[in-house]
Amino acid sequence: MATLHHSPFCPHSRFIRLVLAEMGMEPTLVEERPWERRDEFLMLNPAGTTPVLIESGGLVVPGAGAIAEYLDETRGLGLSGRRLLPEAPAARVEVRRLLDWFLCKFDQEVTGYLVTEKIHKRFMTSDLGGGPPDMNAIRAARTNVRYHLKYVDYLIARRKWLAGDHLTYADLAAAAHLSCVDYLGDVPWDEEEMARNWYARMKSRPSFRSLLADRVPGMAPADHYADLDF
CATH class of the missing domain: 1.20.1050.10 (Glutathione S-transferase Yfyf (Class Pi); Chain A, domain 2)
Structure with a gap:
């Protein structure tokens, strides 16, 4: 199973969480606070930014753009008409x-x-x-x-x-x-x-669904945030 190092309100992390969900993947989520610059995290991505995807075989893919391209290259063809990066x-x-x-x-x-x-x-x-x-x-x-x-x-x-x-x-x-x-x-x-x-x-x-369930401790979302009909 893949692992995604992310920050809940990092928009780049949220993008990749959406991509993975649309592809039917359920990675293990590891929350990071990038500003803390943990040594273990910096070994995965020296830039110290989220997201970082780690494949089950150990391949480390850092950055939203690189992850999106990698996922299309490795899973895109299998999505048939649901491919998220078009063929043309x-x-x-x-x-x-x-x-x-x-x-x-x-x-x-x-x-x-x-x-x-x-x-x-x-x-x-x-x-x-x-x-x-x-x-x-x-x-x-x-x-x-x-x-x-x-x-x-x-x-x-x-x-x-x-x-x-x-x-x-x-x-x-x-x-x-x-x-x-x-x-x-x-x-x-x-x-x-x-x-x-x-x-x-x-x-x-x-x-x-998982994004709408995220909460900032001590800070409630806007009233309509999780309302599907606004």
Whole structure:
């Protein structure tokens, strides 16, 4: 059985948890606090970031992008019509473009700020950067999330799913990031109806159940967080 080292509110970890669930895999989950930089974890991934997948044979695959590519290479063909990275080259390019958008751009402009300032800092010691949240960073993220949500709305107005006619890594990455922001109540869903409807479809999938069950100790989620009908 595979093992996934993850952090519950790391959006990259959540993306891979969704991917594994969609593929019918149930890995052993090992929770990490990346800021603690455990020696044993750094031996697996010197970058000290989550997620890290360890196959039953011992192969270590670090990083969301590398794990997604590895899983497609080793399990993708067996998924037949449910493959999460399409076979056609142009379609694969579009999925990878959107993966880069959400795993990099969205993370740098929205999720990274909000998760660090509102969640992780609560559990970090002062010498590791813990303390009161930086409200300027939070305000910037709340501003940025609006245009990202508009982009999701734009895409889903023209396609059945974000990258085309089928569910792909693009949908799972976007939903993973938005789920972190949604827990904190910082997604203005009332501004973009089609994006909201797409996300309702995403969080109604069986693969989303474990994410919706996650809780930050001492911090309740937004009231609608686990409500499949908003």
